[in-house]
Amino acid sequence: MKSGRPDAPPAHDAIRATIAAIPCGRVAAYGEIARRAGLPGRARLVGTVLREAPPALSLPWHRVLRADGRLAFPPGSRAFREQVRRLAGEGVLVRAGRVDLSLHGWERDVDRLLWGPAVPGDRTSARAKTGKRHRATAVRVMNATGRED
DNA sequence: GCCCTGACGTGAA
DNA sequence: ATTCACGCCAGGG
Numbered sequence: 001m002k003s004g005r006p007d008a009p010p011a012h013d014a015i016r017a018t019i020a021a022i023p024c025g026r027v028a029a030y031g032e033i034a035r036r037a038g039l040p041g042r043a044r045l046v047g048t049v050l051r052e053a054p055p056a057l058s059l060p061w062h063r064v065l066r067a068d069g070r071l072a073f074p075p076g077s078r079a080f081r082e083q084v085r086r087l088a089g090e091g092v093l094v095r096a097g098r099v100d101l102s103l104h105g106w107e108r109d110v111d112r113l114l115w116g117p118a119v120p121g122d123r124t125s126a127r128a129k130t131g132k133r134h135r136a137t138a139v140r141v142m143n144a145t146g147r148e149d
Numbered sequence: 150g151c152c153c154t155g156a157c158g159t160g161a162a
Numbered sequence: 163a164t165t166c167a168c169g170c171c172a173g174g175g
Contacts, residue, residue: 044156047155
């Protein structure tokens with residue numbers, strides 16, 4: 001029995017569902033999406049799926065970045081600018097072609113970021129020591145969280 | 150089936 | 163911070 005569409009590989013479905021689940025104001029790497037979709041190591045497949053995905057699905061493709069936080073498109077290209085635009089619309093700032101994953105990364109739990117114990121090697125906690133930056137970060141996160149649509 | 154390509158990831162130089 | 167080389171594997175020719 002085919003569940004729904006015979007021409008829709010389960011892997012593709014899982015990937016699309018995972019991408020659709022990325023909350024507004026957050027971003028995730030290709031590799032992370034593959035992992036969450038139960039397909040560890042298939043980062044490239046995520047790219048393929050996105051490329052083939054019909055616009056009608058309205059997947060939040062702009063929330064998908066490379067592992068280092070940089071956009072996957074060539075800087076200055078049409079898609080690149082569009083992605084920056086969309087991200088900005090959600091309060092996600094792109095600087096030098098990259099997004100700060102410690103700030104907007106999906107993998108990082110927001111509550112732990114604000115209230116939890118400092119994680120060794122976490123740049124965010126290090127910056128928090130300066131004080132000022134910490135408050136600005138908290139405000140930004142709360143704004144992003146409170147906004148639903 | 151072989152070969153090339155790619156919206157990737159990682160580690161080394 | 164940058165560049166390079168590989169590893170990876172699904173698609174398409």
